[in-house]
Amino acid sequence: xxxxxxxxxxxxxxxxxxxxxxxxxxxxxxxxxxxxxxxxxxxxxxxxxxxxxxxxxxxxxxxxxxxxxxxxxxxxxxxxxxxxxxxxxxxxxxxxxxxxxxxxxxxxxxxxxxxxxxxxxxxxxxxxxxxxxxxxxxxxxxxxxxxxxxxxxxxxxxxxxxx
Numbered sequence: 341x342x343x344x345x346x347x348x349x350x351x352x353x354x355x356x357x358x359x360x361x362x363x364x365x366x367x368x369x370x371x372x373x374x375x376x377x378x379x380x381x382x383x384x385x386x387x388x389x390x391x392x393x394x395x396x397x398x399x400x401x402x403x404x405x406x407x408x409x410x411x412x413x414x415x416x417x418x419x420x421x422x423x424x425x426x427x428x429x430x431x432x433x434x435x436x437x438x439x440x441x442x443x444x445x446x447x448x449x450x451x452x453x454x455x456x457x458x459x460x461x462x463x464x465x466x467x468x469x470x471x472x473x474x475x476x477x478x479x480x481x482x483x484x485x486x487x488x489x490x491x492x493x494x495x496x497x498x499x500x501x502x503x
Contacts, residue, residue, distance in 0.1 A: 364403025372423030
């Protein structure tokens, strides 16, 4: 009964979606992430949770830095690339514009905003692992009033990996 109430309540939420990228162990990777958010003001800290089943998680375990990107609602094709494909099978970065950022972490050129920082801690949370990041670099474009990509925009995606 409590699980059903929790699931029904969570369905009311429309979280922003992020693309998290990593460069480690000789590989680049990135995935669409919905479990993420700011967890401290001073110092600024951000928690990005990655499924322990996907390629990006494995690459993130072999690096000290991640980048987090915000997309606009009009960037659904980019969200599909990072949400429906798996780095186990394709090079997602061959299909989008990106550049090396701090410590070589991939930065998506078309993102509305991004930040990057060292990973301070990794914490398991069930089927996801939280990566605590202390942002130290980034950039934001003028959004021109564009709405951010949210969970409701991507709920019909077919994930590259199961939860």
